[in-house]
Amino acid sequence: MSQELNINDLITIFNRVFREQEKTELHSGGEEPIYLPADQDYPYHRIICTNDYFESGLHEISHWCIAGSARRLLVDFGYWYEPDGRSLEQQRAFESVEVKPQALEWILSEACGRRFRVSIDNLHGDYLAIEESSALFKQRVWQQVQDYWREGLPPRADVLKQALLDYYQRHHEFSLEAFRLDRI
Numbered sequence: 687m688s689q690e691l692n693i694n695d696l697i698t699i700f701n702r703v704f705r706e707q708e709k710t711e712l713h714s715g716g717e718e719p720i721y722l723p724a725d726q727d728y729p730y731h732r733i734i735c736t737n738d739y740f741e742s743g744l745h746e747i748s749h750w751c752i753a754g755s756a757r758r759l760l761v762d763f764g765y766w767y768e769p770d771g772r773s774l775e776q777q778r779a780f781e782s783v784e785v786k787p788q789a790l791e792w793i794l795s796e797a798c799g800r801r802f803r804v805s806i807d808n809l810h811g812d813y814l815a816i817e818e819s820s821a822l823f824k825q826r827v828w829q830q831v832q833d834y835w836r837e838g839l840p841p842r843a844d845v846l847k848q849a850l851l852d853y854y855q856r857h858h859e860f861s862l863e864a865f866r867l868d869r870i
Contacts (some may be wrong), residue, residue: 689809691740691744691798691799691800692740693714693735693738693739693740694714695789695853696712696740696743696744696798697712697713697714697743699846699849699850699853700733700743700747700846701713702849703845703846703849704842704846705730708723708731708842709724709729709730709731710730710731710732710733710749710750710758711730711732711733712733712735712743712746713732713733713734713735713739713745713820714735714736714737714738714739714742715734715738715761716735716736716737717736717737718736719734719735719736719742719745719746720734720761720762721733721734721746721749721750721753721758721761721762721763721768722734722761722762723758723759723760731758733746733747733750734746736851739817740798740800741791741795741800744791744795744800744870745791745805746787746788746790746800747791747794747846748786748790748791748843749763749765749787750763750765750842751787751790751839751843751846752786752790752843754825761797765783766789771855777806780806781806781823781826783844784805784823785823785826785827785830786830788804788805788830789827789828789831789833790826790833790834790840790843792804792827792829792831792840792865792870793839793843793847793865794843794846794847794850796856796860796865797847797851797854797860797861797865798850798854798856799854799856801869802869802870803870804820804823804824804827804870806820806823823830823870825867827870828860828865828867828870831865832862832865835862835865
């Protein structure tokens with residue numbers, strides 16, 4: 687790949703495609719990722735990714751691509767978040783809402799030519815929760831990618847995937863064969 691991946695490119699692409707159409711902007715520099723709906727002080731919905739991390743941007747965008755119109759009116763789409771240190775039960779609940787966004791993130795990452803790594807986001811949790819969930823979660827994310835490939839992406843994700851493929855000129859390299867379980 688000839689282009690360096692830069693969060694500012696992702697911001698430019700996302701905002702060019704969705705700022706006016708969806709009244710949503712991507713921003714970087716947050717201490718923590720967050721989604722903020724438009725309000726009286728700011729007329730656009732904002733996806734704020736952590737610091738200047740490209741992966742954080744893709745991950746937060748993936749949540750936005752899945753969220754329905756009612757959820758897009760709620761801070762962080764109305765999702766709960768249990769921080770690192772989750773029990774096995776908490777980890778399973780976390781993973782149940784992360785399968786689809788992480789599958790989308792993988793597809794968008796591949797569209798950019800970036801390697802994706804699944805995240806169980808629980809480095810300090812119950813050891814069994816980490817060990818047991820990791821392999822199963824990877825399998826579920828991989829299966830969701832297969833399902834998306836067969837059934838189609840959510841509309842906003844499909845539009846962004848195409849914009850990323852166009853920008854990074856990855857059409858000739860983008861195929862289902864790139865999505866192998868041993869790569870995550």
